[in-house]
Amino acid sequence: MPKSLSLRSGLGSVLFWSVISAAFIGPGSVTACAIAGSSYGLQLLWVLTFATLGTVWLQEAAARITIATGRDLGQVISQTYSGTKGRWIAWTLFLAIFLGCAAYQAGNILGAVSGLALLTGLPIPTLTVVVGTVCIVLLWIGSTQNLANFLGLIVFAMGGAFVYVAFGTPVSAVDLTKALVVPHIPPGSLLLVNGLIGTTIVPYNLFFGSSIVPTVDSAGQSLSEMRLGIWVAVILGGIISVVLLLAGLLIPNDFSYVHMAQVLTNRLGNWAGSLFAFGLFAAGFASSLTAPLAASITAKSLLGVKPNSATYRSIWLVVMVTGLVFGLLNVNAIPVIVAVQAVNGILLPFVTIFLFAAVNNRDLLGKAYSNSLMQNVAMGSVVLVTAVLGLWNVWLALQKAFDI
Numbered sequence: 001m002p003k004s005l006s007l008r009s010g011l012g013s014v015l016f017w018s019v020i021s022a023a024f025i026g027p028g029s030v031t032a033c034a035i036a037g038s039s040y041g042l043q044l045l046w047v048l049t050f051a052t053l054g055t056v057w058l059q060e061a062a063a064r065i066t067i068a069t070g071r072d073l074g075q076v077i078s079q080t081y082s083g084t085k086g087r088w089i090a091w092t093l094f095l096a097i098f099l100g101c102a103a104y105q106a107g108n109i110l111g112a113v114s115g116l117a118l119l120t121g122l123p124i125p126t127l128t129v130v131v132g133t134v135c136i137v138l139l140w141i142g143s144t145q146n147l148a149n150f151l152g153l154i155v156f157a158m159g160g161a162f163v164y165v166a167f168g169t170p171v172s173a174v175d176l177t178k179a180l181v182v183p184h185i186p187p188g189s190l191l192l193v194n195g196l197i198g199t200t201i202v203p204y205n206l207f208f209g210s211s212i213v214p215t216v217d218s219a220g221q222s223l224s225e226m227r228l229g230i231w232v233a234v235i236l237g238g239i240i241s242v243v244l245l246l247a248g249l250l251i252p253n254d255f256s257y258v259h260m261a262q263v264l265t266n267r268l269g270n271w272a273g274s275l276f277a278f279g280l281f282a283a284g285f286a287s288s289l290t291a292p293l294a295a296s297i298t299a300k301s302l303l304g305v306k307p308n309s310a311t312y313r314s315i316w317l318v319v320m321v322t323g324l325v326f327g328l329l330n331v332n333a334i335p336v337i338v339a340v341q342a343v344n345g346i347l348l349p350f351v352t353i354f355l356f357a358a359v360n361n362r363d364l365l366g367k368a369y370s371n372s373l374m375q376n377v378a379m380g381s382v383v384l385v386t387a388v389l390g391l392w393n394v395w396l397a398l399q400k401a402f403d404i
Helices: 007-024 027-040 045-069 073-080 083-120 124-141 145-166 173-181 190-200 203-215 223-248 257-268 270-303 310-328 333-358 362-369 373-402
Strands: none
Touching (some): 045 073, 045 173, 045 190, 045 203, 045 362, 073 083, 083 310, 223 257, 270 310
C-alpha cells in the first residue's frame, strides 16, 4: 500500500529533490539565461518554460522506474538489452553521458574560477589549481554531499537577489506571459536555444536522480512524495532561470560577469555584487563536484563498475582534469560555457529515447507505473523538439564547415 503524504515528508521530498534544480542552476544557467535576456530580450523566455517542464517530466519518469523496479535507469536499460546489442547500447549511452559531463565540467570550473576572480582579483591559473585540488580531495574522500547542499543554498540566495532585480525590469505582465508560452527563434539564436535546453534538462541528471531515489529513507519514496518533490524543486529552479534572463535585460548587448555584478550592485548595493560573485563560484564549485560524480555513477549503473574502485575513481578524475585543462588555458569562460550547454542539448534526445522506451515497458513496470497517454505526449514532445533543434544545429554547423 502506498505511503500517505504528510506535510513533513512532502517538505522533505522537496528539499531532497532540490539537488536536481541546484545541479542545473550552475554557471551554464547563469550565463546562458543572462545572455538570452541581454541579446534577445524576452524572445527566448519560452525555451525556459519548455525546458523546465521537460525536466519535470523526464526526472519524474526516471525516478518512477526506480520506485517501480528497485533498479536505477542505467541498470534497467542495461538489463533490458542483452548480449552484444546490450553492451553496445550501454557503452554508447555511457560515452554520451561521459562526454556531456566532461563538457559541463569545463564550464563548471571556468564559472567557479570566474566568481572567485571577481571576489579576490587573484590570477586565474592560481585559482584554477586551488579549486581543482580541493574538488579532487573532496571527491576522493567522498565528503561532498553536505558541502554541495550548503553551496546550493548560496546559489538559491543569489537567485533571490535576482528576483528583486527582475521586478525592476521594464516588462509588462502581458508581455511576460506571452513570451513564456509563444515560441520564437530569432535569427542567430539556435545555439543559445540548445544551450538553454541543455543547461536545464541535464542528461546526466536523469541517471544521477534515478540512482539516488532509494536513499531517501529506508522505506523508499512513494509516487506522490516523489512527484511533489520534483515538481516544486524544479519549478523553483525554473523561476530562478527566468529571473536571470530578466536581469539580463539590464545588460544590453555587452554581457560579462563584471557587468552582471554591476547591475546587482547598482540595484541593491555592494553586498549584492559580492553575493553574485560568490554565488557564481558556489554554483560552479557545487557542479564541479556533481558532474564528475555523475559520470562515475552512470558507469556503475550502465557498466557495473564498482563504487570507489580504481575504474570508478579514474572516470571522475578524467572529467575533473578536463575542466582543469580549460581553466589553465585561461580561455574566455562565457563562449565556452554557452557552447558546452548546447552540446548537451544536442546529446539529450539520444538519452531520452531510451528513457521513453523503458518507461513504456509494461512487462517491466506494470500498468500502474508505466506511462499514461498524456505522459507519453509530454515526454514525446520533449524528445521530438530537442531532436529537431539538435539536428538543425548540427546541419547549420556542417553548412558552415563545408560551405554547403
